[in-house]
Amino acid sequence: MNVTCKQVAELLADYLNEELESEQKNLLDWHLCGCVPCKIYLVQYREVIITCRKLPDAPLPTEFSSRLAKLLGCKEPPPQEPPTE
Template sequence: MSEEDHCRAGRHGHRHDISCREVSEFLLAYLDRELDEPARTEFERHLQLCPPCVHYLDGYRDTIALVRACTRADAAPAEPSCESQRPKKAPPEGLIQAILSAKCRAAKRDPSE
């Protein structure tokens, strides 16, 4: 049976009580464990019978993981290899000095600070 047929198996005896559309709509609630027990059971029964929805769920989870993995070392330029050996981005010294100067000016304007 192809995955398409499998997904449509409701016509052939594997009746889905929730549709693929509902799986997509309630994915966030499922992952956040906000579905009540009967709904969660139905959701998981659908997943057992529907590989395309499992692939969708896996891709959704992978998207979250990929976003985190790709932004953790944020602002890292695109460059080859030696990821672990790349020095951390230096703090912007010009900005630090600008902040310190602005704070001195602010303190002079209001000595109570």
């Protein structure tokens, strides 16, 4: 029995989380060995997860930052720079 590219896409989360039954995992491994588009698709799916984990916080918009500082009774100037990694 074979799995299709669509079935691979449907099962990617379980595959990466190692939550598939061994028979199903073997079928996906076999498919991924021979299907370049699915291999790329898997890499990109994983990149979405990895990249979003280190997404930095943007600084507050300047106008909002000033307004918020005033509301909170802050003396210090509002932060302007995004935090560095």
